[in-house]
Every structure is written in C-alpha cells, then in structure tokens.
Amino acid sequence: MGDATLYTVLPTHTADAGIALGSVGIILSANRIIRLFLNGPAGFAYDRLPRRWLFIPALFIGALSTAMYAAWEGFLPLLMGRLLWGLAWSGIWVGGATIILDASRDHNRGHWTGMYQTWFFLGGGLGASIGGFLTDWLGYVSTMWIGAALTALGALIALFLLPETRPNSGEIPVTLGKTSLTLRDNPDLWATVVLQAINRFVIAGVLMATMALLVERYLTVPQFTLGIGTITGLLMVGRTLFSTLAAPLGGTLSDKLGNRWLVSLVFSLIGAVSMGLISWSTPIALISGILLAAVASGSLQTLVTALTGDLVNFQQRGRAIGLLHTSGDLGSALGPLAAYALLPWINLAGIYWICCGLYLLSALLTLFQMGSFKGKGT
Numbered sequence: 001m002g003d004a005t006l007y008t009v010l011p012t013h014t015a016d017a018g019i020a021l022g023s024v025g026i027i028l029s030a031n032r033i034i035r036l037f038l039n040g041p042a043g044f045a046y047d048r049l050p051r052r053w054l055f056i057p058a059l060f061i062g063a064l065s066t067a068m069y070a071a072w073e074g075f076l077p078l079l080m081g082r083l084l085w086g087l088a089w090s091g092i093w094v095g096g097a098t099i100i101l102d103a104s105r106d107h108n109r110g111h112w113t114g115m116y117q118t119w120f121f122l123g124g125g126l127g128a129s130i131g132g133f134l135t136d137w138l139g140y141v142s143t144m145w146i147g148a149a150l151t152a153l154g155a156l157i158a159l160f161l162l163p164e165t166r167p168n169s170g171e172i173p174v175t176l177g178k179t180s181l182t183l184r185d186n187p188d189l190w191a192t193v194v195l196q197a198i199n200r201f202v203i204a205g206v207l208m209a210t211m212a213l214l215v216e217r218y219l220t221v222p223q224f225t226l227g228i229g230t231i232t233g234l235l236m237v238g239r240t241l242f243s244t245l246a247a248p249l250g251g252t253l254s255d256k257l258g259n260r261w262l263v264s265l266v267f268s269l270i271g272a273v274s275m276g277l278i279s280w281s282t283p284i285a286l287i288s289g290i291l292l293a294a295v296a297s298g299s300l301q302t303l304v305t306a307l308t309g310d311l312v313n314f315q316q317r318g319r320a321i322g323l324l325h326t327s328g329d330l331g332s333a334l335g336p337l338a339a340y341a342l343l344p345w346i347n348l349a350g351i352y353w354i355c356c357g358l359y360l361l362s363a364l365l366t367l368f369q370m371g372s373f374k375g376k377g378t
Contacts, residue, residue, distance in 0.1 A: 001147035002066030003031070003085060004124050005131025009140065011212040016140035018073030025340035028209050030079055031086035032333030036326055038090035043322020046098045047315065052164045055099065058091025059155035063148050070144035090325075096120075097321045101309045102165035107255065109309050114251030114302040118244045121298055125240020132234075167314075181312065181320055189320065191369050192307045193327040195264060195300060198362045200328035202275065202355040203297040205335010207290070210348060211235060214278075214286060217348070235290055242291045243298030250299025251306055260310070261369045264303045268362040271296035275356035279349040289352075296359070 010017060011024050019027065045054055065088055068081035096116070104112040127147070134143040181189060215231045250267060254260040274296055277289030304324060312320040342351055 001127035001131055001150050002062075002069055002144055003089075004127030005135065005143055005147055006069070007208045008128045008132040008212065009135045009143075011209070012216065013135065013140050016073070017069075017078055019075045019078060022340070023075055025209065025336040027075075027078055027082055028336040029205075029333040030082040031089060032329040034083050034086035035090050035093075035329040036333070038087060039094055039322040039326040039329060040319070041322075042090040042094040043098075043318040043320070046095055046318030046321075048318075050164050051095055051099050051102070051166050052162055054091055055095040056155060056158050056162065058088045058095065059158055060152065062088035062092065063152035063155055064088075066144055066151055067148035070141050070148060093325050094318065094322050097305050097308075097325070098318050099165050101305075101317055101321070102167070104309070106310065110251030110253070110255040110260065110302065110306045111248060112251075113306045113309070114248030117247035117251075117298060117302045117305070120301075121240050121243040121247060125244070128240070129234060132231075181316060181323060186311060188369065189308065189311045189323075191365055192304050192311065193324055194365060195268075195362050196304045196324050197327040197331035198358045199271070199297055199300045199304070199331070201331030201335045201338075202271065202358055203293060204328070204332035206339045206351060206355055207278075207293060207335075209336035210339050210351070211290075214281075214348065217281075235287070238287075239290055239294040242294035243301075246295040246298035247302045251302040254303060254306065259370070260303050260307050261366050264300060264307075265363055265366040265370065267296045267299040267303070268359050268366055271300070272356050272359035272363065275352045275359060279352035279356065281349055300362075 007028060010027065011021070014021050014024065017027075042054075062085060065081045065085035068077060068084065072078070072081075097113075100113060100116040101109070131143055131147060134146060138146075215235065246267075250263055254263040257263065270292060274289045274292035277285045277292065280286065280289075305321075308320050308324050309317070339351055
C-alpha cells in the first residue's frame with residue numbers, strides 16, 4: 001500500500017513528503033534501481049533455500065519501509081525508505097512468482113499464474129485507491145502509517161498460513177525447460193525478458209508515474225469536489241479491475257491454445273492501441289486508453305511468467321524469475337526517469353506515442369518468436 005500510494009499522490013504532495021517535484025522521478029525509481037542488483041541474488045537464494053523463510057521476512061521489511069515514509073520527511077529519509085522497499089520487494093516479487101510456479105504444471109501454468117496476478121493487481125489497486133482517498137481525507141503521513149500497519153498484518157497472515165512449496169529432491173516435477181539461462185543457449189527466455197522490460201517500462205514506469213499529472217491536466221474540473229488523489233485512485237481502481245479480469249484470461253487462453261507467443265502478440269497490439277488513445281488527451285480517449293492498457297499489461301504480466309516456467313527447468317526457476325524481474329525493474333525504473341526528463345522537451349502526448357512504438361516493438365518480437373520457437377505449450 002505504501003508503494004502504491006506514493007505513485008498515486010507523491011507528484012502532487014511533494015510538500016508533505018519534503019521533496020522537490022524534480023526529485024519525484026528519482027524517488028519513484030530508487031527501489032527499482034536497487035532491485036537490479038538484488039533480484040539475481042534473491043533468485044539464487046530461492047533456488048537453494050526454503051521459500052517460506054525468505055518470503056515472510058521480506059514482507060515484514062516492506063512494512064518497515066512504509067513506516068519510514070510516515071516517520072520522516074525529506075529527500076534522504078524517503079530515499080532510504082525506497083531502497084529498503086526495494087530489498088523487500090526483491091524477496092516478495094521473485095519469491096511469489098517462484099512459489100506459484102511450484103504450485104502449477106505445464107498444462108495449467110497459464111491459469112494459475114493468471115490467478116496469482118489477479119490477486120497481485122487487486123492488492124495493488126486497492127492500495128492505490130484507498131491510499132489516494134485516505135490522503136485526501138486524513139493526509140499523507142496518517143495514510144502511510146495505515147499502510148505500514150496493513151502491510152504488517154499481511155506479513156502476519158503469511159507467517160501463519162503460507163506452507164513451504166519447495167519440493168524435496170525426490171519430488172521435483174518433470175519439466176521440458178532448459179538448464180541454461182544464457183542468450184546463446186536459451187534465446188526464447190531472453191525474448192521473454194525483453195517483453196517484460198517493455199511492458200513494465202510503459203505501465204509501471206511511465207503511466208504510473210504520470211497518472212496524477214494526467215488527472216490534474218485533463219480530468220479535473222474546478223466545480224468538482226473530488227481531489228486529485230481521489231480521482232487518480234479511482235482510475236487506479238478501474239485499471240486494476242481490468243488487469244484483474246485480463247490476467248487469468250490471457251493465461252488460461254494460452255493454456256487452451258498451446259501458444260503463449262500468439263496470445264502475447266495480441267495483447268502487445270492492444271497495448272499499442274491503448275497508448276495511442278491516451279496520447280489524444282481527451283477525457284473519453286484517455287480513460288479508455290488507461291483501461292485498455294490495464295488489459296494488455298495484466299495479460300502480458302501473466303504470460304511472461306508462464307513462459308519463464310515453460311522455458312527453464314525446476315533447478316533454475318528462481319534465477320530465471322530473478323532475471324525476468326530484473327528486466328522488469330530496469331524498465332520500470334527507467335520509466336519515471338525518462339518521463340520526467342522528457343517533460344520539459346515534449347508534452348505528455350509525445351511520451352505516450354513513444355510508449356505506443358515500444359508496444360509495437362513487442363508485437364514484432366512475439367511475431368518472430370511464433371515462427372522460431374518449437375517448444376511445447378508456448
């Protein structure tokens with residue numbers, strides 16, 4: 001909730017956080033930048049150690065980082081909190097995907113990965129919407145304390161209810177995935193990595209970091225009583241609802257068709273259309289584009305995770321997920337930096353047209369993979 005709330009309100013509540021507007025991009029990217037160095041070790045640890053005792057401490061560290069947002073203001077304390085959240089999220093993000101791959105098999109991996117992403121999007125969307133509403137109602141600091149408490153509650157639930165999923169050596173499931181993660185030996189995995197980077201750059205990076213600016217410039221009316229944070233939060237709810245619905249749809253469809261690349265192609269094209277709509281900046285086109293982007297990003301998030309499970313064997317699963325999320329973190333870290341760096345030179349519409357082009361690049365890559373990859377279920 002702390003992370004989602006920051007994306008919702010920080011661009012318009014810089015005074016409450018004690019930072020300048022020019023620092024927003026750095027703050028929103030810091031946790032992702034540090035994860036570039038942490039996801040790999042996290043994946044290695046999940047391949048070697050019990051999942052449960054890596055995942056649960058990461059949740060408690062996440063609660064501590066959100067408490068830091070509330071306890072101190074200023075650039076340096078907020079930066080330190082974001083770096084600590086990066087450490088926590090490496091454990092949560094890599095561990096969660098690895099755990100769900102443990103619980104699935106080749107024939108239903110898309111379905112269960114989609115269900116996992118559904119609850120991920122639901123949690124993120126509720127955090128953003130409730131965070132935006134509470135910020136308008138109670139203020140920035142109080143909202144962050146509430147977020148820290150709820151995150152700690154989630155950690156306690158996992159402590160009591162999450163089982164260990166890592167099989168013993170005699171229980172390792174059969175898989176057709178490769179043992180190598182190198183570009184030469186497993187180029188299909190690296191194509192998946194690129195898809196993840198583009199999807200996260202556009203949605204989790206650029207769109208999330210500029211949503212409040214879109215609301216402020218195009219969706220607020222002086223006579224309207226709702227604040228910017230609340231309107232942004234409501235858009236996050238709609239975006240999350242559409243992502244929640246799309247995530248299992250894309251995964252289950254790829255299971256039934258036996259071709260995850262084809263489904264990835266379709267949703268990459270939907271992503272390109274969504275960015276074109278947002279660039280028009282009229283209220284109807286903008287809202288339609290945001291919701292359509294949610295459909296594309298939610299499905300692609302599911303598909304790249306399922307593809308990773310297809311393309312590597314069990315012993316490499318944690319490291320492969322670490323690589324996948326490192327590419328996503330690179331994209332999502334560069335997104336806010338790129339958006340705020342380009343704003344003085346081009347308008348928001350121009351930035352979204354660039355994102356449209358990136359999704360078209362994803363479509364071309366998936367089209368190539370459809371002709372080159374022969375593996376089962378992909």
